[in-house]
Amino acid sequence: MTTHAAAASDERTAPGQEAARGTSFDSILTLASVLDATPGSHAVLLGAGISISAGVPSAWGVQQELIRRIARAEAAELLEEPHQWYEKRFGVEAEYGPLLEMLASTPDARQALMREFFEPESVDPEAPAPKPSSAHRSLARLAKTGKLRIFLTLNFDHLMEKALREVGIEPVVARTVEDLAGLPPLHTLRAVVVHLHGDYLSPLAMRNTDSELAVYGDGLDDFIARVLRDHALLAVGWSAEYDKALRALVDAHLLERYTSYWIDYAELQHEASALADRKKFVRIRGTADGKVGRLADAVAAIADRQARHPLSLTEAVTTAKRELGGNRVAISAHDRLREELTRLREHPDLHRPITELGRESYPQIVGRLIEASLIPAGLVAAAVYWGDERTDRWWFDDMRRFSADRSEDGVVRLLALPRLCGTMLYQAALVGSVAAGRFALSRQLLHATAERHSDQDKTLSQQLLAARNHAGNNAPSARALKALYPIFVEHLSLGERAYEEAWELADVLAMVEGLGADASLDARRNTLAAERRKVADARREIAEADNDHVEHARQRLREALEDEARALEKLAYLANVIGAHVRYTSRLGDHGVAPAVEWLLSEVRREGLQHPLVQAKFGDGTPEGLNVVLEAVSLAVGRLGTERAWQSLPPGGGAIPGYLWVDTQQVPAL
Incomplete structure (x- = not known):
């Protein structure tokens, strides 16, 4: 029993x-x-x-109590288990019919007798009802x-x-x-x-x-x-x-x-x-309470997840698209976005004690926060893609507030959980701005100041993109790309290829502006410019040299080209490629390059001052300055790509891949 x-x-x-x-x-x-x-x-x-x-008493327990009442009525002493006493006393096993007939002679009396076991308040008004x-x-x-x-x-x-x-x-x-x-x-x-x-x-x-x-x-x-x-x-x-x-x-x-x-x-x-x-x-x-309770919670969690994503995401982005497509600012779109950002700020995992969070699986916490960020990130992406400077004010400051870690002691990655949410919002805004061709907003995002933390300030880009590494993945940008995929491909209708290219360009621009913010950039760029003047001088010397001096001029050109390459290498060291979702392709005779950056270089050289990135002041706001930084980024990607290509060789050897994503080491779809 x-x-x-x-x-x-x-x-x-x-x-x-x-x-x-x-x-x-x-x-x-x-x-x-x-x-x-x-x-x-x-x-x-x-x-x-x-x-x-x-x-509530069990059926066996009710029978035992009925037998005890019969024993008391006969003034008998129960020296053994009630059912055994009953069988010895009456020669049959105990059954409800005979038990009840001995204690209550009428149907109403029998029902009243049984009621007191299951409705004790019917006998004693002060007794708690089951x-x-x-x-x-x-x-x-x-x-x-x-x-x-x-x-x-x-x-x-x-x-x-x-x-x-x-x-x-x-x-x-x-x-x-x-x-x-x-x-x-x-x-x-x-x-x-x-x-x-x-x-x-x-x-x-x-x-x-x-x-x-x-x-x-x-x-x-x-x-x-x-x-x-x-x-x-x-x-x-x-x-x-x-x-x-x-x-x-x-x-x-x-x-x-x-x-x-x-x-x-x-x-x-x-x-x-x-x-x-x-x-x-x-x-x-x-126990029934523990296990069935957990079952009901699990079913509710599945239903809630399905209700908020993708169905609620679809409704949210579709509604925002319709409202933002009008000729006036949509107040309801503003209110919905504010409501979802507030809900995200109040998410329980961002306010639970660090000691309590530390007892739970970290990937589960990250998964919940990424899920909770999808709808606000979708609304931010919609506001960026179909909005303008007026709608940018709806979300920009809120996004910055997610760049501050929790101000208490604890494990670093748990303190940085707000930044994981901020990263989702930031990536949605940055990629959305690139996809929409709003490069001035892209640059504003890359140069915005984060909320103050510890003893120094960082840019919003440095603070939030660094948080991607806390997700415990060697390819943090690709992980975020996968999480935001439904927003851009299914709801903004970019198409998978266009989405990935917009993401890659966003990561390239982050590297461009990150390199541009380095204090040693001007000195290294000046050195590269000086070496390139020497290369130009050597080429002119070859063109003007007679037969007796041409070989000497060629040697000077070789030396100048080597010095130029070293100067560009030093500039490339300033580019932070780790974690960026950028393609690499090999090129005969050197480390390889980033094809997306090489295409961008050709566009900037062709369009000059009219190129949208130059007009948005990327690099130093000049075609020449942007070209130099893009060359350095391409070289940095090529260098890391070559390293990753060798790492991806199968154990038994084989062909070195000449085309891959440097973060995931996967071959891009053609």
Whole structure:
């Protein structure tokens, strides 16, 4: 029999039981996924274990109390277990009918006697009425969302019905075999509770003795068989040891169309364990309150995730696109964006104590924050892509506020969690501005000052793009690119190729402006300019030299070219390529280059002052100054790309890839 001490036992899954059956490690999450995908696939079987925490006596406990009352009426002393005393005294095993007839002679008296066990307030107004347990309420939550509809209970109480009514569901209830005959088709019912062993309001129909539990009868057998053929089972708190008839029905009729699950706080005993093995139940060890509560939470989390992404993201971006496409500023788009940014700032993971966060899996925290950032990032991208300087004010300052770490002691990556959210917003804005050709905004983003942190100031770009590394990925830009993919490809309709090219150009511009902010840039650029003048002089000298001096002039040119290459190399060292999602291609005779940067160089040389990046003041605002920085960036990408190409060689050797992304070391799609 169950005890409160047993109910408080370990809630972990029984070691080896799930792995032996080839199921996933976390069976609760697996079941949650099944219930979400196939609502109504499982019927719930409620045993005594689900009502323990509600303080309701078990059927066996009720019988024992009735026997004790009979013993007291006969002035007998119980020196042994109540059922043993009764069988010795009367020569038969205890059954509800004879027990109740000995204590209450009329049906009304019998019903009143049973009521006091399950409604103590009917006898003592000050006695607390039994309330549904946490497990009952969790099952009711699942019923409200349509995930569960059929509840087969072996308990005499009405707690499952009460829990359903608490969430606004009026269940169909069957207490006797006669009630079953009048049930409509089960698939038409929102919720049905069937008392397989009767209930306390029908005491003469209650089942609890060995003989009563050995055979049910055709009416009940047929109903249970029908349910088992159409549904898998979710057994909660069912010991199964005494339910011979029910075990036989489960054995004969339960199909394996879906996996059945068995939640119980103790290890299943012999008969139950054998049945679980034969019918391939997944066993979950733990209290009903703990495990069923977690199941309901998991299903709710899946539903919430689906509701916010991608459906809510679709609605948010589509609405913003429509409103921003008008001739006047859309107030509702502004309000929606402000609301979503506020919600992100108030996300629980950004305010929980660091010590509490430290006890949880870091990738799970990162995943939640990236998910929570999608809608505000989508709205920022929409405002950037279809907006103007007026709409930029809606989000710019809020984004800056996400660049400050939490001001307390703790693990660095946990303190930087706000920056992960800020990175999502920042990347959405930066890539959106590049895709829209709003390069003045791109440069503003790259030069904006971050919120003050520690003892120094950083640019917004340095502060937020650095946070990509805290995601624990060797290719942080590519990770963010994947996370924001739905916003740009599915909702802004850029197309996959255009999105990736806009992202690459955004990373290139970040390197250009990062290099341009280095204090040693001017000196190194002046050195390169001087070496290039020497190269030009050497070329003129060759052109003017006679036969006796041409070889000397050629040697001077070779030396000048080597000095120029070294000067460009020193300039390239200032470019931070690590983590950038940029393509590399090999080029015969040198380290290779960044093809996107080489194409950009040719465009700047062709368009000169008319090029949009020059007009947006990238580099130093001149074609010549931008060209020099782009050359350095291309060389830096080529140098790192060559290194990564060698690293990507298979163990047995092979051809060195001549075209790859330097961060992921993957070959780009052509």
